[in-house]
Amino acid sequence: MIAVIKQIGFGLKEYMYPLALLKVMKDLREKIFQKLINVEYQSLIGKQYGDILSRATNDLEAFRNAMLLIGIDLITHIFTVLFMVFVLIYRDWKLFLIFLFITPLLALSFNYFGEKRKKYSQKNQESASEYTQFLNQLISGIETIKLFNLDIIKEKFKQINENYFKNQRKNALYDVFYLSSLETVSYIATAGIILYGGYRIIKGEITTGDLFSFLSALLILVNSLQTVQRGAIQLKVITPITERIKYLLHLPTEKEEGLILDKFKEKIEYKNVYLNINNHKILKDINAVIKKGDKIGIVGQTGSGKSSFIKLLIGIYKNYQGEILIDNVELRKYNIKSLRYKIGIVSQDIFIFNDTIKNNLLIANPTATDEQIKEALINAKADFVFNLKDGLNTIIGERGSSLSGGERQRLALARVFLKNPEIIILDEATSALDVQTEDIIVKQIFELFKEKTLIIIAHRLKTINSCDKILVFDKGQIVEEGDINSLLSKKGIFYELYSRKDITSSQA
Numbered sequence: 001m002i003a004v005i006k007q008i009g010f011g012l013k014e015y016m017y018p019l020a021l022l023k024v025m026k027d028l029r030e031k032i033f034q035k036l037i038n039v040e041y042q043s044l045i046g047k048q049y050g051d052i053l054s055r056a057t058n059d060l061e062a063f064r065n066a067m068l069l070i071g072i073d074l075i076t077h078i079f080t081v082l083f084m085v086f087v088l089i090y091r092d093w094k095l096f097l098i099f100l101f102i103t104p105l106l107a108l109s110f111n112y113f114g115e116k117r118k119k120y121s122q123k124n125q126e127s128a129s130e131y132t133q134f135l136n137q138l139i140s141g142i143e144t145i146k147l148f149n150l151d152i153i154k155e156k157f158k159q160i161n162e163n164y165f166k167n168q169r170k171n172a173l174y175d176v177f178y179l180s181s182l183e184t185v186s187y188i189a190t191a192g193i194i195l196y197g198g199y200r201i202i203k204g205e206i207t208t209g210d211l212f213s214f215l216s217a218l219l220i221l222v223n224s225l226q227t228v229q230r231g232a233i234q235l236k237v238i239t240p241i242t243e244r245i246k247y248l249l250h251l252p253t254e255k256e257e258g259l260i261l262d263k264f265k266e267k268i269e270y271k272n273v274y275l276n277i278n279n280h281k282i283l284k285d286i287n288a289v290i291k292k293g294d295k296i297g298i299v300g301q302t303g304s305g306k307s308s309f310i311k312l313l314i315g316i317y318k319n320y321q322g323e324i325l326i327d328n329v330e331l332r333k334y335n336i337k338s339l340r341y342k343i344g345i346v347s348q349d350i351f352i353f354n355d356t357i358k359n360n361l362l363i364a365n366p367t368a369t370d371e372q373i374k375e376a377l378i379n380a381k382a383d384f385v386f387n388l389k390d391g392l393n394t395i396i397g398e399r400g401s402s403l404s405g406g407e408r409q410r411l412a413l414a415r416v417f418l419k420n421p422e423i424i425i426l427d428e429a430t431s432a433l434d435v436q437t438e439d440i441i442v443k444q445i446f447e448l449f450k451e452k453t454l455i456i457i458a459h460r461l462k463t464i465n466s467c468d469k470i471l472v473f474d475k476g477q478i479v480e481e482g483d484i485n486s487l488l489s490k491k492g493i494f495y496e497l498y499s500r501k502d503i504t505s506s507q508a
Ligand SMILES: Nc1ncnc2c1ncn2[C@@H]1O[C@H](COP(=O)(O)OP(=O)(O)OP(=O)(O)O)[C@@H](O)[C@H]1O
Pocket: 045, 277, 278, 280, 282, 300, 301, 302, 303, 304, 305, 306, 307, 308, 309, 348
């Protein structure tokens, strides 16, 4: 019966501890997800996404493995060690003193190898991260990469893989050294005890039975001590891993509090706004007023700060100087979600989930009916969807890989139509379309968003032809502003931009 009860206990223990760990992992995954979707974007600038991915996967798994190695038995063994120390002192404190001599050696070996294991555990996780980052980049760029000479890429991978292997080998090696050093030190102690004990038997101070019972108890002590030290080493291993996971959990998140923007009533006002990122001056002394209902065009050479101007408005960058007032309240005072709720944006990089077309559209408006979805698709001239075999339920692959650039743009536009927000921002939203399709869509946009505030960044003059006001960007500054005719007659930068290109063809 005792055997049966023991087995049940054993089974429970063997199941409960890993189960508890799995639950911890599940919670951590949830926490990391929550963190990532609420993260302050600015804190991610310059970070490697593959590294974040690796922390959320490799490091979590390494954490679990180390915890499994530490094991729940550690606690029993700690008690065994304490108890056996007590028993040994009680049996023969003189013999126990010999054992005490080796404790500095044990401590030294633990310290030395502990530090090594900590260092290489960190390096190991960094290698794992490097590997994930590399593959992540490789796969996302595979189409393009194939066109280039692959030697450099192959060499780079070889290095990363070799590095990873070396770090893992070091870890395995230090484990072996550590464990054998523990054993060796224990043998020294045992030999000392046998010698000294034998001497005392000859002198008649103790019996052979005394020595054997002491040695048996010592064996139990050493055995448990080794398990404790093995566990303790794993605590060293786990330190850099938990640090890496903690880094994710401590990323700054966007604040939930703040003024709720119920309705956009009057105007958006940029007042002496400066934006620096990593010491780069991105925007300089920006002053602009966008009134409710305005149709604003934004033009300027590539890299002149147009997208950054827009990103400020959706609360992507918060550390700007100056003020951005929305209905006379500084943007940073608002609950950012309530502000974004009012804005629909088609940005230069369109994000598409590996999911159905329908689900990709519903993220813009989760309550939309199929009818509304169809209407939005028609308005965005995305009627190609209806010709697909599975229609709205077609799965469009990782990042919309099964779509053409123009199809992606039209889906993004359909999202905006579906959301029907108060402020619409189009950042080169039609740049991948042919001229005819673009013209039809632009017309549609002006028609359907007649009452709304519209901000359009475009390179083609025709796209912004009907705007009330155009802001001309150059090197992070607004250098000219006004309606098309006044800007053209000014013969400044705007005129320069368009006189060379499509001024004749597009202005018509
Ligand atoms: N996250 C960032 N970190 C560092 N520099 C950045 C970052 N985002 C933008 N920049 C820099 O800021 C400048 C303006 O970029 P922005 O994307 O606003 O230009 P743009 O006018 O939209 O150009 P394009 O017409 O090519 O889209 C560029 O020189 C760019 O390299």
